[in-house]
Amino acid sequence: MPESPGSPESSAFSDLTExxxxxxxxxLALSPDGTRLVTVVSELSADRTRFxxxxxxxxxxxxxxxxxxxRSGRGESAPGFLPDGTLLFLSSRPVADPGEDEDDKREAALWSLPADGGEASRLLTGPGGIGEYATATGASRIALAxxxxPGAADAEQDAQLREAREKAKVTAILHESVPVRYWDHDLGPGVPRVFTVADPAAASEPPAVVDCGERRISLYEGMALSPDGSLVAYAAAVGTLPDELRGVIVIADAVTGKQLRVLESPDAEFAEPAFTPDGRHLVCVRERRITWDEPGDLTLWLVDATDPADPGHDLLPDFDNWPHSPVVSPVPGEDGTPVVYFTADEGGHAPVFRLSAGSGALVRLTTSGAYSDLAxxxxxxxxxxxxxxxxxxxxxxxxxxxxxxxxxxxxPCPGQVGELPGSLTEVHTTAEDGTALRAWLVLPSAAGAxxxxxxxxxxxxxxxTSWNAWHWRWNPWVAAAAGYAVLLPDPALSTGYGQEMHERGxxxxxxxxxxxxxxxTDAALLRGDLDPARTAMMGGSYGGYMANWIAGHTDRFKAIVTHASLWNMSAFGGVTDFPAYWMRRAGDPLVNTERYDLESPHLSAAKISTPMLVIHGDKDYRVPIGEALALWNDLARFEVPAKFLYxxxxxxxxxxPNNIRIWYATVLGFLAHHVLGEEWQRPELL
Known part of the structure; x- marks a missing residue:
């Protein structure tokens, strides 16, 4: 790894292999009796090629x-508990003693580990695997996705159809509605559905499976069972045209599968359902759908679980940030109404909040850090x-x-990283319109006047989103170990600064x-321990868009790294995995090109002179590879010093793991060459 003069002594952050x-x-999962807490620890495989x-x-x-x-070669995830203390998890590990006709399909199955110890056993499986599950605190029923x-009425027919496709070497998928891809995987040919199973561990024969309805597509996650296991709520999608597609919550009888109501709105999306202790009401996240004029807005919503006439009501009408991951206390408040805990980005943190649903009293419980997986x-x-x-x-x-x-x-838990190669502080300034701005600044140990x-x-x-949590993939401490100060700004559009911050951008x-x-950046460079003559810029996804925008609008940086970036906005809008979002925000490109013409970085390609490193993955469906190819071609056309890491x-x-290592090595090598003036060294294995 390239190092700058004065780099700190070796640590896990200065050695990419470490x-x-x-x-x-x-x-994080807590047993229903509160005595056991289970987490997932991911480490390198023996051959160091997988986590x-x-x-x-x-x-x-x-x-x-x-x-x-x-301990298994394929690993475990998604821990959960049954009321008797049985530990559940998802894994594609093979069974210890497979049957004569039982092939190792490598699909995720639901496994169980007895509360009093012993060997894990496979509890539930399906020909296409299990994607998500939920348990009840007071009943043994399990809900799963x-x-x-298409054409399969049950798991048996599904298995027959999959076997026929496999024997015929057919991989084609016929789509009859949108979307067709999501992030990094193809949707289909299977159609997600939700099922429930009552006490599968106690059945001497294969357990009875209740079909609770089509989930349509797996864009909207969230599934919950009422405490007594009688109701199931799950996020699904409705609509066939791109602009109609929206998230809803389906509530069904978990015993019969009969749908009782669908929580939906033409101008809102619903997700992340959580039942109240009495099982009669549901708390969820309600997101106002974006429009040309307005960004989305999130709140918590309380609704009667079985009464279709109840539209629900806003639990946070005066809360200016975006709540996530509601967890309802098993014990109601003193007034008998639900007590809800949730997280929300706020000023460079993501604290935990406690909400009394009856009075509306809201309390911020934590002062620093970013929290998740509340239990x-x-x-x-x-x-x-x-x-x-x-x-x-x-x-x-x-x-x-x-x-x-x-x-x-x-x-106590594994996961400590040792001493960091620097320190963390903040930078503050004021925007031209008077808005207060802030950023985190990572300072390397050797930085000084x-x-x-x-x-x-x-x-x-x-x-x-916001810079407020630890990132393994976007880790500033690796750069700090190489001697760089790293500025992590939260500009307009960032979360945690109120709705006006979204509206500004x-x-x-x-x-x-x-x-x-x-x-x-200007405010940070007023510090005496930073060198304004040696600066670089990088970003991924929207940060990559900003990298491309900056490249065409200033030459102040010595180098720019752009990862998974948007380049030609009008071309991008039709090939991303969810075009409806971009059309709602930027307009129909066949009718209104105003925003495409205003904010597309590719229109400034001829102005770019800063050396650029372009990075992209071919399986990126959110920002398809065509964006990187077009950018790379334009950089070559205008003779910009550039490299393309593909x-x-x-x-x-x-x-x-080893691609991650090469990613960091290439980024740091590119920066060392253009910012520090070192000779370019091609990373090992490239």
């Missing part, structure tokens, strides 16, 4: 070290979560939900966001 080997924590997840048990009291529960091929003890008195921050990876913690501003208690560090501006994707993605990014088997994100 960096990709660091354990990674995700997911493999394993289930680990974490002591809720924080006294005992975590212990590993599972699985796909059936409440049975008495509602302890809250568990994963906490991360820009300077700390995800780790399980315990919180007191009755103590606002209390410090989270860390729970006598040794000012080169600055790397790194713009986040989204664009409606909505009409022109290259307008206020670009101006904010430049203003924060990943034939990766999508929007680079996920394979």
């Amino acid at each position: 960096f990709i080997a660091l354990p990674r924590i995700s997911s 493999v997840g394993a289930l680990w048990e974490v002591d809720p009291a924080g006294e005992r070290p975590a212990r590993r529960l599972t 699985a796909a059936l091929l 409440l003890s049975p008495d509602g008195g302890i809250l568990y979560a994963l906490r991360s921050a820009v300077d700390s990876p995800p780790a399980p913690v315990r919180l007191d939900p009755a103590a606002p501003g209390g410090e989270p208690v860390p729970l 006598d040794t000012p560090a080169p600055l790397l501006l790194w713009v986040h994707g989204g664009p409606q 909505w009409a022109h993605w290259g307008g206020a966001p670009y101006q904010d990014v430049m203003a924060l 990943f034939p088997d990766e999508g929007h994100w680079i996920t394979k």
Whole structure:
């Protein structure tokens, strides 16, 4: 890895081989009795070519070290519990003693691990695998999502049709509605459906499966069972024309499969359902659909689970940020109404909030960090979560939900990364329109007035997100270990700064966001420990769009890295995986080209002189590879010094360990050449 003068001593962040080997924590599940807490720890496979997840048990009291529960070559994910303490998880691991005609299909199945220990056993499977499941706190019923091929009435017919396709070597998919792809995978040929199974572990014969209805497509995630297992709610999609497609929540009788109501609106999307303790009501996220004039807006919605006449009502009418991942306390508030916990981006953090549904009283529980995977003890008195921050990876913690501003208690678990190669601070300034702006600034250890560090501006994707959590794929500490200061701005369109921040950038993605990014860069470079003569810029997805926009509108940077980036907006809108979104925001390109002409980076191609590194994966369906090919061709046409790092088997994100290593090595080598003046060194294996 290229190093700048004064780089810190070796650490996991200065050795890419060590960096990709660091354990990674995700997911959190609490047993119904509150005594067991399970997370997923992902580590490198023995051949160091894959990340493999394993289930680990974490002591809720924080006294005992975590212990590993599972081990397999294909890994485990999505831990959950049945009321009797049986641990569930998804895995494509083979069974220990397969039957004579039982092939190893490598599809995800639902597995169980007894509460008192023993070997894991495969509980439920299907010809197309299981994609998601949910359990009830007071009943053994399980809800799960699985796909059936068109024409299949049940799993048996589905298996026959899949076998026929496989024998005939047919891979074609006939689509009769949109969309056809999502992020990095093709949709179909199976159609997602939701099923429920009552106590599959207790059945001596194959358990009875209840079909609760077609999910249509798996764009909208979220599934929940009522505490007694009598109702199931799941996110689905309705509509056939691109602009009609929207997310709804279907509520069905989990025992019979009869649909009881569909929560929908022509101007809103619904997702992330969670039942109240009595099972009669549902809390979910309601998102106002975007229009030409207005960005979306999110809130929490409370609705009667079975009464189609109840439209529901807004639980957060005065909350200016976007709530996510609602979790309803198993214990109602003193007034008998639900108590809801949720997270929302806010000012460079993602705190936990507590909402009393009856009074509307809202309390911010945490002061710093980004939280996810909330889980409440049975008495509602302890809250568990994963906490991360820009300077700390995800780790399980315990919180007191009755103590606002209390410090989270860390729970022993793998995943520590050691000492960071620098420190974290903030940069503040004011936009031209008077809006307060802020950014995180990662400073390398050696930065000082006598040794000012080169600055790397790194713009986040989204664009409606925030730099507030740890990122393994967009990790600024790797750059800090190479001697760079890294500026992580939250410009217009970022979350956590109120609805006005979205509105400022909505009409022109290259307008206020670009101006904010430049203003924060100027503010950072007033520091004496940064070198204004050695600056670079990079970004991925929307950050890649901004990289391309910046390249055509200023030559102030020595180098620009653009990953999975948008280049020709009118061409992009029709080939991305979800064209309806772009048409609603930017208009029909056959009728109104105003925004396409205003904000498409490719129209400034002839003005680019800054050296650029283009990076793209061929399996990226959100920003298809054609964007990178067109950009690369234009850079060559106008003789811009450039390189193209192409990943034939990766999508929007680079996920394979050795590809990740090459990604970082190439980025740092490119920056070292153009920013630090070092000789270009072609990364190993390229």
